[in-house]
Amino acid sequence: MKRIRQLKQLGVKAIEFTGEKRAFNLSVLGKGQVGIVVVVYTKTGRAALKIRRVDADRKEMKHEAEMLATANRLGIGPHLLDKKEDFLLMELVSGLLLPDWVKQARGKGARNRIRSVLRDILEQCYVLDHAGLDHGELSHAPKHIIIDARHNSHIVDFETASIARRTTNVTSICQYLFISSQLARTLEYRLGEIDDLRLVTVLRQYKHEPTRQNFDKIIRTCNLASSAQ
16 A cells, blocks of 8 residues: 555556566566666656565665766756655656667668767766766666667666765776677677777776866777767
């Protein structure tokens, strides 16, 4: 009854079980260690609802709500619409996970679109770094970045985010995008080879001194500068 009361307070009218993940033999948008994400209907339309798992390692969703609200103030992440002890109500971001989007990017201008999206992702990570908010999951990010129909990138899932530890958003996402993942090999094929040793060097420089100048070196090393278009 407690959770039903919270759902009523959030204005949830119905739940739509759709998505590529499975939980309790039902289709859902996402599933993690802390929560399950489903589509819901409210009086203002469709939204995403994160439900705290009963076996989660936390008793409420307050921390994630605070981290997402902080990201929102920076213009990053799905908009937090409301929160309760066991739920987060958020903007529903529709699109493809980054690896799937890259695979489907075809036709005239595809290479430039990919470069533009990757540059935007790195820019968001730079903003997070300078705000002191570490996402915490971007070194293995295939399910944490969604690209919508307008080719806008959205960093999602701030459940392990923190403002108490050193930020590693830029270095983590570069590790994932260009060095250690299957997507890195795909991007090398689609965009051309980059100098891994040079990238490691400039990432170390940025880690030691996270200035805009050192960030721009990363952008150039990854062939993502605007002049590369």
